[in-house]
Amino acid sequence: MRIAVDAMGGDNAPKEIVKGCLRAAREFSDVTLVLYGKEEAIRNELSEDLPNIEIVHSEEVVKSDDDPVRSIRRKKESSMVKAAYSVKNGENHALFSAGNTGALLAAGTLIIGRMKGIDRPGLLATFPALSDKRAVFNMIDVGANADSKPLNINQYATLGTYYSKHVHGIVKPTVGLLNNGTEENKGNDLSKSSYALLKENDAINFIGNVEARDLLDGVADVVVTDGFTGNAVLKTIEGTAISLMSVIKGAIMDNGIKAKLGGLMLKDSLKEVKDLLDYSKYGGAVLFGLKAPVIKTHGSATEEPVYHTIRQIREMLESSLLEDLIRHFENQ
């Protein structure tokens, strides 16, 4: 399998992207990584010559503040656009970038194209569930469409169900609709209309409304919501975890020798907590509902998340996820 990598996307490109690719290429001999970007800059970071790493020179770069759609239309020689066309043409099987999210969404939708039966792709992210109920859960949409419609949310539910089955091995994933209460009649116009569609969706195991309070407790395998709310929830989880860990660190450092000693003795345990929260090990966010996997990782991604994202793409390509989804939506 061949993965097209935008080697110039993200704050640490190409250095960390190349390092992550090297690690993945060493481990997965069945994967060929095709790095799109400035050849010299990439070669400078390539500490090793591996048979399953290729480079395709591309002169331009889509910058993080470029207008998404315009940059995709005009920067034909950019690493992201050339990588996207290689997937559209069938030369490569998936697209990976840590660059401009909006531009990647546009490249995915406009160049690679939507799966038949999908109106708008959604962004799926995997989170750790901090309880015994389940190890992880998937939320979709975490930001592809700021104005999702009930139809989109219902399609996200099917997409998330297939993802949870194929990538996480859950036999009958539970699907919850993020809402402001658990009762059926709760919500805004959008969530009420979405509920009605989800209830009739035979492809999913719908368990009704779920509340944001219970997400990290592992209330469902798949949580569906519109892209505006999902984005706010994703960023609230990140922000709360970061603020809390920093307050705890402050409380350890500012409370005298006893607290400092206690902190030292707890170092391994707190590291464990930090690792548990680090969801980069579950890979990047999948722009889901396209003809091929398109994956976005954090702009600040370093070697480790890049490696995990490639591992995740390999899992998606190895399974029959895309084929099964295409078959499902063709039969609708």
Add this chain to the structure above:
Amino acid sequence: MRIAVDAMGGDNAPKEIVKGCLRAAREFSDVTLVLYGKEEAIRNELSEDLPNIEIVHSEEVVKSDDDPVRSIRRKKESSMVKAAYSVKNGENHALFSAGNTGALLAAGTLIIGRMKGIDRPGLLATFPALSDKRAVFNMIDVGANADSKPLNINQYATLGTYYSKHVHGIVKPTVGLLNNGTEENKGNDLSKSSYALLKENDAINFIGNVEARDLLDGVADVVVTDGFTGNAVLKTIEGTAISLMSVIKGAIMDNGIKAKLGGLMLKDSLKEVKDLLDYSKYGGAVLFGLKAPVIKTHGSATEEPVYHTIRQIREMLESSLLEDLIRHFENQ
């Protein structure tokens, strides 16, 4: 000043409500608390006879699963409805309940009534800011209107500004619009239209879009958003904090004697963190934009939050908050 208390609302009513009222009545001799509810049940919890505690017997109770509007219309003899009418009639100056949120919103809007110039009241909650930038921030709407309009969000901004000035003493509170990016052109249809109105609002100090990731870092004094997103963010903060603290506790308990000892030495520091997160000390959520203060506290509230909520209502009544707001909206 006289505060009408729904003594039967909440999971721990009337016991914890009465205990919190006793503490507040002892401390604030300028406040008279009028407890609405079953007289005998209230008397059983009243360990002391205080001149500034009165009881008004009411036979019925609005239950947590009662239909909000219907219960307000039909349960005329309930503690909540009778307390609301006492505020409407001017016998009392504010309404406090730990009961059914929807019913309290309905009682506030249908019985006490909206302030002139306010289309829909919003629910305002105060959170700790876990950085040096500011001590607290206010978010409105955290759940009164699942389908807020740009007009409502603009009114929330003015309401939040006055609250921050009068209750938290901030001279020129900054107002941020919760959005999925900080750039002006970001957002869904609702946030884009709201941005345009906020930019023209002379009564506020608008600083543009803010992201959920930066809320607890204290990015603004007032954060405005629609009630659906605000509710999701509020519950995500709660859920993430609870899950994280429980994971840390688990890491301390399950990692042998060294970690346990470390946890013991850190006990005071972790308690400090927990106290910092406990936003019940900032009082309850204000249903804001009505002719009188209507305050809701958690259904699970115990003596402590009840006491803090009465303290908060006293601060609202002591300041010229309501008068200033009424004057502002009359001049619009």
